[in-house]
Amino acid sequence: MTKSYQTTLPALLLSQAEARPKKTAMREKEWGVWQPYSWAQYLTLTAEFAAGLAELGVGRGDILILIGDNRPEWLWAELAVQALGGMALGLYQDSTPDEVEYIFQMTESMVVVAEDQEQVDKILQLKPGLPELRYIVYHDQKGLLAYEEPGLMSFDAVRELGREGCGDVLSAFGKWVRGLRPDDPCLIAITSGTTGRPKLAMLSHANMLAMAANLGQVDPKRPSDEFLSFLPLAWMGEQMMAVASSLLFGFCVNFPEEPDTAQDNIREIGPHLIFSPPRVWEGLAAKVRGDIMETTPFKRFMYNLLLPLGMRYADRRFKGERPGLLLSLAYFLADQGLFRALRDRLGFSRIRSASTGGAALGPDTFRFFHALGVNLKQIYGQTEIAGISCIHRDGQVDFDSVGEPIPETEVRISEQGEIVSRSPAVFLGYYKNEAATAETIDNGWLLSGDAGYFAENGRLVVIDRLKDVMRLKNGTRFSPQFLENKLKFSPYVREAVVLGQGREHTAAIVCIDQAIVGHWAESKAITFTTYQDLAAKDRVYELIRAEIREINQGLPEDTRIRRFALLYKELDADDGELTRTRKVRRKTIAERYARLIEALFSETRSLRLETEIKYQDGRVREMRGDIRIEDLAA
16 A cells, blocks of 8 residues: 655645645735635745746755745745755754854755845855855845845746746646655755754655654644644744645644744634644743733632642543542633633634644643643654654653654664664755764664653653763762753743752752743832843842742752852853754853853852853854852752
8 A cells, every 4th residue: 555655745735736726725924914825826836936946947956945934935935946856954044144154055055045134134144155056035025125136036036937937837847746756855954953063864755744644643633724833944843744744634834924923823823733842832831820920819819729720630631540520520610710711812722732842841831731721742753753753642641751653663772771763754864974874873773862761651751862861979860851841840940951960969050031030020129120130139049049949849859959040141042052942052051151060069159250142143242240159958
């Protein structure tokens, strides 16, 4: 029997347009109005742009770079270059010029699709050092009409070039697609790069669609579903949903008006499907708790009364037990009186499939959403396996594991305790990096670099990155990521880095959430000016100390956090402290904050710290300030 993924992404676009030409395939909110595009329009616009790229000289094996916010043009351009036998490579919209230049030099791309003036300016700044780059295509013309740079073209101009040069673009598109094979490379995904420069993972049509098809068997998608694409399309998780799954199952992809309006747009659409990394779920949970602090006393009372009830109900279900009659009735009333309204406020009134992946989600955040009635499931995987290898099944959700392997995926634990996987979704290799490919694939098995084990119920438990699992001086093993997630469940904590390798105890560098802590400070009549000023306030230190003390109560004694410091700046991807998916780069932290780290494990009470911060345009400035170090009673 032919597998459903033994086809290509552009071929699925043709099939969807033929099967349901008038059905809405995507929407974009523009000027306050949702603009729909049918599957037939999706195909026509993609075919025109593909013909235009062909006129510019793009063909098999070429790489088209895309950078900007989530827009329909991204998908049209991605499918267009794939139809020509090329590959799409997405860059994060907040990538610095240095990061962008590195990718261009590696790929030698001749065409880039840059959304707007900001991205075009970024590319133009680098163009003199990129001899292979010939065309910069934009689709938001604001501020660009007066530009006269050679090779600068609008998206519509490329479409027109295709119509004029090709004539029947749909016929030409069909011919190109018939020449594709499922095993052809179609996407280059940038890895998170937690240990240095990101690697470029090459994935085929079959890789992407095998993952989507097998995931769909255990987490069904329907043609009638709505999905809102608000996370960067450069991220594999978004490619998994907005591209591979939408083409395979035919559901509608919606694009927000602006990144800042995504939460409002989610509420307007009421999606059936949502997939987000932990930072989004942590942010939503923190926002709810922050809003509750500012609501009326009665609503705050109801929240504090009913949320623990919801937690008890969720805990029973996590254990695989059926809640008793009284608890079920109480939960039903709590749902009608509070939780349903909270879900609606978050835009989750129609959610059927909610999942998280890309990193571990803290158990407290997990419990919180299940208490609200959101069936949140953990997904585990990595870019090199097209994003997914394991997921929780419905009715088998717990916050300790990441579920079981999806169909056609084998997962085992090596002698070293490493999670290794094998499936049709395992990538083709790293672009221009055979040595790294050989280190990552062993006889068809993908080496994850993660430590884990299978629980008695057959579900996979991920401990942490193998290289990140730490030992205290007394030999106690601990996962810094687990402790960091516990800290980030506090609404007042934005980021945290836990340390302790070879030390007597654990310690933490904490970054406050300026918006929520700022609201708290205003309610207490505490005046402040900047983030640095707020983070240095005595009352803020007392606030965070109380939060960590409470967290410590639920931890084994040896791993409790004994000392902490509030950093005078947020950790930032532009400074190399986080990846673009907000994973901590521990090596960078260890180098940049070596003096602070040493102070955390000494008798030092304060120190003056100097750091360099970098802006997206490449500018650098010095930042300095005094940082206090606080002890927590053992």
